[in-house]
Amino acid sequence: MKYYVAPGRLNIIGEHTDYNGGFVLPVAIDKYVQVGIEKSHDDLVHVKSQSFGEFTFDSKNISATDSWKDYVMGIFDVLKKDKGVNFPGLKLEIKSNVPEGAGLSSSAALEVAVITALNGFLNLNLTDEERYNLSQKAENEFVGVQCGIMDQFASVMGRKGHALFLDTVSMKYEYVPLNTGEYTFVVIDSGVKHSLSDGGYNKRREEAQKALEEFGVNSYRELSLSQLFMKRSQVSEISYKRAMHVVTENERVKEAVDILKHSNFENLGRVLNQSHESLAIEYEVSCDEVNFIVDTLKEIDGVTGCRMIGGGFGGSVLAICEKAKVGEISAEVKEKYNKEYGKEARTYVVDSSDGAMKMDNALI
Ligand code: GLA
Numbered sequence: 001m002k003y004y005v006a007p008g009r010l011n012i013i014g015e016h017t018d019y020n021g022g023f024v025l026p027v028a029i030d031k032y033v034q035v036g037i038e039k040s041h042d043d044l045v046h047v048k049s050q051s052f053g054e055f056t057f058d059s060k061n062i063s064a065t066d067s068w069k070d071y072v073m074g075i076f077d078v079l080k081k082d083k084g085v086n087f088p089g090l091k092l093e094i095k096s097n098v099p100e101g102a103g104l105s106s107s108a109a110l111e112v113a114v115i116t117a118l119n120g121f122l123n124l125n126l127t128d129e130e131r132y133n134l135s136q137k138a139e140n141e142f143v144g145v146q147c148g149i150m151d152q153f154a155s156v157m158g159r160k161g162h163a164l165f166l167d168t169v170s171m172k173y174e175y176v177p178l179n180t181g182e183y184t185f186v187v188i189d190s191g192v193k194h195s196l197s198d199g200g201y202n203k204r205r206e207e208a209q210k211a212l213e214e215f216g217v218n219s220y221r222e223l224s225l226s227q228l229f230m231k232r233s234q235v236s237e238i239s240y241k242r243a244m245h246v247v248t249e250n251e252r253v254k255e256a257v258d259i260l261k262h263s264n265f266e267n268l269g270r271v272l273n274q275s276h277e278s279l280a281i282e283y284e285v286s287c288d289e290v291n292f293i294v295d296t297l298k299e300i301d302g303v304t305g306c307r308m309i310g311g312g313f314g315g316s317v318l319a320i321c322e323k324a325k326v327g328e329i330s331a332e333v334k335e336k337y338n339k340e341y342g343k344e345a346r347t348y349v350v351d352s353s354d355g356a357m358k359m360d361n362a363l364i
Contacts, residue, residue: 002037002121003036003361004037004116004356005035005357006032006111006112006156006356007028007032007109008028008031008032008104009151010185010309011025011309012272012318013025014026014252015307016204016249016285017168019147019205020246021168021169021220021221022220022249022250023168023253024165025163025253025256027352028157029158029353030351030352030353031098031104031109032096032353033110033112034095034096034113034364036092036094036362037093039088039090040089045057045091045092046090047069048091049096050095055069057069057076059087062080071110071114071138072092072094073142074111074138074139075134075138077142078141083126087118088122092114092117094110096109096110099316100193101194103187103189103312104316104350105151105154108135108155111138111139112132115134128157131152132157135156136148136149136152139152145201146201146205148168149168149171153173155356158353159175160353161352162176174257178352179260181264181266182323183321184326184351185350186318186319186320186326186349186350187349188316188330188333188347189315190337190343191289191343192313192314193314194310194314194315201313208246211235211246215231215243216231220243220247220250223243224247225248225251228240241282242282242283245278245283246283248278248282249278249279252271255271265320266304266320269306272306276306280294280308283312285308286313287312287313289314290316290317293306294306294317296337297319297333302321302322303319303322304320305319330347
């Protein structure tokens with residue numbers, strides 16, 4: 001078997017901006033989906049996933065199933081339709097240590113791992129750009145989630161020691177060095193499972209689009225904060241709130257890049273706190289459990305700031321924490337969360353990683 005891995009991603013800031021023509025600042029992380037690949041003895045594709053089970057499909061006749069299988073089959077479908085690929089019989093073995101439903105993009109990592117494995121094993125000669133664009137297309141058209149480009153982009157393009165500052169309109173990007181010093185990223189998973197296919201995500205996307213129409217502009221790049229204030233009485237309350245988040249979040253991404261380049265890493269905490277407020281109040285994509293974790297963390301010594309991450313409606317919180325205090329911070333937040341909700345929070349210290357790659361041996 002040949003092995004390929006694709007990382008999950010942690011978005012430092014720029015949430016719900018990628019499909020709104022904005023800026024994002026993700027980091028590929030050291031949690032991976034691995035795909036082992038080899039030829040099979042028949043014409044079919046046999047998929048075995050450590051966490052989800054097994055299935056077999058005929059690549060000449062693919063249809064969606066409304067389940068995790070679609071993330072795999074969607075890649076075959078898009079490669080067949082867009083690139084005219086004819087697949088031989090294959091065996092794929094999938095393993096993952098990216099927590100699912102935690103806002104770390106396990107599904108994009110699965111798509112990118114599959115496309116990277118097929119690309120390498122079948123010598124398809126896809127460019128990086130094709131790998132992330134086709135993965136997003138599979139999710140948009142086959143899985144049916146109107147996600148933006150951030151997750152697939154980060155999983156393909158990540159670089160160890162760096163965040164990716166991406167303009168989702170021009171697709172220009174810059175690697176920004178992460179000098180974390182005495183601090184580290186900690187992810188606290190509330191255990192409240194979110195799935196982008198549940199509908200809340202697509203609904204926010206529609207609302208953000210409608211807000212643009214009400215404001216009479218074609219893109220969020222044309223909307224400044226002062227215009228937003230001026231037109232407040234002419235638009236609906238929902239449109240005002242959704243637009244307020246997008247416009248201010250874009251400014252926060254630029255501020256975060258500035259902090260990473262010219263200031264101390266721990267100062268990111270302040271913009272993370274502001275981002276959370278905006279996501280919870282203006283964009284309304286948080287939930288009680290996640291807000292509780294954020295409020296609790298803010299009171300703990302050694303945490304410089306935190307916010308919900310990913311699509312929302314559950315999932316995880318990202319906190320910037322002093323390395324030396326991670327153990328205590330994690331124990332305190334878990335205990336308080338359990339007392340309040342009777343649920344177990346999981347915490348992960350995550351580091352940056354390179355993007356999807358071929359491995360000499362299995363990693364997981
Ligand atoms: C999900 C989507 C991304 C992005 C985030 C929210 O992770 O896949 O494209 O929209 O939600 O920022």
